[in-house]
Amino acid sequence: MGVGVSPRWVTLGLVLALAAAWGFLPDFTITLLNYIGLHALVALGLVMLTGVGGMTSFGQAAFVGLGAYATAWVCTSPDVAAALSGLPPEVLPWVGLVLGVVLTFGVAWGLGAVTLRLGGHYLPLATIAWGLSLYFLFGNLGFLGGHTGLTGIAPLTLLGVSLADPRALGILIWVILLLAVWALHNLLDSREGRAIRALKTGRVMAESMGVDTARLRIKVFVLAALLAAVSGWLYAHLQRFVNPTPFNLNIGIEYLFMAVVGGSGHLWGALLGATLIALLKEQLQDWLPKLFGMSGNFEVIVFGLLMMLVLQRYADGLWPTLAGWARRAGVVSPPRKLPAPAALPGRALPAVGTVLIEARDVTKRFGGLVANSQVSLEVRAGEVHALIGPNGAGKSTFFNMISGVDDPTEGEVRLLGQPMVGRPSRDFAALGLGRTFQHVRLLGQRSVLDNVALGAHLRGRRGWLASMLRLDRHEEAALLAEAMRQIERCGLAEHAHTPAGSLALGQQRIVEIARALAGQPALLLLDEPAAGLRHLEKQALARLLDQLRREGLGILIVEHDMEFVMNLADRITVLDFGTVIARGTPAEVQRDPRVLAAYLGDDGLGGTA
Numbered sequence: 001m002g003v004g005v006s007p008r009w010v011t012l013g014l015v016l017a018l019a020a021a022w023g024f025l026p027d028f029t030i031t032l033l034n035y036i037g038l039h040a041l042v043a044l045g046l047v048m049l050t051g052v053g054g055m056t057s058f059g060q061a062a063f064v065g066l067g068a069y070a071t072a073w074v075c076t077s078p079d080v081a082a083a084l085s086g087l088p089p090e091v092l093p094w095v096g097l098v099l100g101v102v103l104t105f106g107v108a109w110g111l112g113a114v115t116l117r118l119g120g121h122y123l124p125l126a127t128i129a130w131g132l133s134l135y136f137l138f139g140n141l142g143f144l145g146g147h148t149g150l151t152g153i154a155p156l157t158l159l160g161v162s163l164a165d166p167r168a169l170g171i172l173i174w175v176i177l178l179l180a181v182w183a184l185h186n187l188l189d190s191r192e193g194r195a196i197r198a199l200k201t202g203r204v205m206a207e208s209m210g211v212d213t214a215r216l217r218i219k220v221f222v223l224a225a226l227l228a229a230v231s232g233w234l235y236a237h238l239q240r241f242v243n244p245t246p247f248n249l250n251i252g253i254e255y256l257f258m259a260v261v262g263g264s265g266h267l268w269g270a271l272l273g274a275t276l277i278a279l280l281k282e283q284l285q286d287w288l289p290k291l292f293g294m295s296g297n298f299e300v301i302v303f304g305l306l307m308m309l310v311l312q313r314y315a316d317g318l319w320p321t322l323a324g325w326a327r328r329a330g331v332v333s334p335p336r337k338l339p340a341p342a343a344l345p346g347r348a349l350p351a352v353g354t355v356l357i358e359a360r361d362v363t364k365r366f367g368g369l370v371a372n373s374q375v376s377l378e379v380r381a382g383e384v385h386a387l388i389g390p391n392g393a394g395k396s397t398f399f400n401m402i403s404g405v406d407d408p409t410e411g412e413v414r415l416l417g418q419p420m421v422g423r424p425s426r427d428f429a430a431l432g433l434g435r436t437f438q439h440v441r442l443l444g445q446r447s448v449l450d451n452v453a454l455g456a457h458l459r460g461r462r463g464w465l466a467s468m469l470r471l472d473r474h475e476e477a478a479l480l481a482e483a484m485r486q487i488e489r490c491g492l493a494e495h496a497h498t499p500a501g502s503l504a505l506g507q508q509r510i511v512e513i514a515r516a517l518a519g520q521p522a523l524l525l526l527d528e529p530a531a532g533l534r535h536l537e538k539q540a541l542a543r544l545l546d547q548l549r550r551e552g553l554g555i556l557i558v559e560h561d562m563e564f565v566m567n568l569a570d571r572i573t574v575l576d577f578g579t580v581i582a583r584g585t586p587a588e589v590q591r592d593p594r595v596l597a598a599y600l601g602d603d604g605l606g607g608t609a
Helices: 007-024 027-050 060-078 077-081 089-115 123-138 166-188 191-197 201-206 212-238 250-264 267-292 297-314 317-329 395-401 425-431 448-454 464-468 473-489 505-518 537-552 562-568 586-591 593-600
Strands: 357-367 369-380 385-389 411-414 433-435 523-527 552-558 571-576 579-584
Touching: 007 166, 027 060, 027 166, 027 191, 027 212, 027 250, 027 267, 060 077, 060 089, 060 123, 060 212, 060 250, 089 123, 089 212, 089 395, 123 250, 166 191, 166 212, 166 267, 166 464, 191 212, 191 448, 191 473, 201 212, 201 425, 201 586, 250 267, 250 297, 250 317, 250 357, 267 297, 267 317, 357 395, 357 552, 369 385, 369 395, 369 411, 369 552, 369 571, 369 579, 385 395, 395 473, 395 523, 395 552, 425 433, 425 586, 433 505, 448 473, 448 505, 505 523, 505 537, 537 552, 537 562, 571 586, 571 593, 579 586, 579 593, 586 593
Parallel strands: 385 552, 385 571, 433 523, 523 552
Antiparallel strands: 357 369, 357 411, 571 579
């Protein structure tokens, strides 16, 4: 393969080769390819749900069943035939598709609203529960044929052409699969895609950037369910017969296995996993009975051993290894090409001196522990206000309360005059609050540019459909241009396309600042921004913060480096055991006897607090 070949051309070549060979392949191979396409469609949804979104589901086979049974019932029920007697018979399968999509959407949204509130091992356990429930429901409803199932399902007809032949229907299956891959690739390469990628490891961070993570998780869950339902619809018209057996829990686990083996974080991994499992299953069903001298589902044992091997040797699945071989062979992704950027909505900063955020008698209790006790503080536009104190003084807890991550037990928080207690952190972001975190929260495997662009999430408006159809390119160009501007401003231009997790800790903190600035905040909360920075880097950070102050931003900073704080801050509030013990200018704080004794030492600038 030539040097510098684009993956797009490789993919196109493989698709054209498959299309050219389709008419000459044996019937058995066509049947196998049809099932690979159907399974890959379900696994594709699991890649989005589990690999990208971080939500494990064992129940996708039940959604396949919903799509299959919906169209089977429409095509075989005399009552439906009587009700739709004015429609040609060839339209009934398409009515079944609509019914399956609507039914799956409603069921998935309802189940997602309930089960996605769970965390840890409770979420996959819940998916097992409703997966089993739907499976037994299919077998116990008389109008669905019970365990016997429904037969006589009409073949699909598209533009007057019958797809009764599996070879003809297979073309539709693969067209739908490839279009789904294309659409989901576009979705992940967008503003909404960055938010989806943050669900797995950065939900708190994403909320602080303005992402409604609860709603987004449900949308990803519904998307995966709809892909499964479409697969079920196609399966019903391929088989022309439906019963509950293909929709049980074992098949749901098999779908998840396909996504994990192929590469649960990679779209093409779904196709790779479905191909490997289908081929392996077909061969094992012939070999293993001969080997053991008896019939049985011995392939399940092999799948379990294979899963253990893959998880141990290829934790990210086989697709990254295959992609690595392709890169060494010269398959290289070209630089991203975007059109001229559109204009992003701007935010008019409040006048200098305006109170941006005000905390009044804020108290936070964790059981019998009082982390903050009646803390009051305000930050004005055009000033740097420092919050200092030793470890355990309650600074980060206070930060979380005035940014919406936690709610105070008592007291009031107002942002730009609006009461904010009880509101999520995304509402704080929408009003103009940007923040960093004490423990760095970045998407480590994504580039610095992608991480910073996530900070501008609320400055974009394009949704999922526009992203899938590539109608968001001008807005995407604008978001990335804004992200690059903030990266350059913070002195990290040479690292823009470097994975954020590979940077030094100090540089990662600067990435967080750039990400916060990409949202064009009026108020910036910085939690230990100078930690891990060298002397010259601290000086550069101080110059940047001073420039932001002169531009009219309000900055609240928690920092342990007293020299950095004293040379930068306009006002300082000092916490000790969650209580304010001093406040004032740097000179006033340095003269306060309690501060001198507890924090700064006798020389007045005693290093770190």
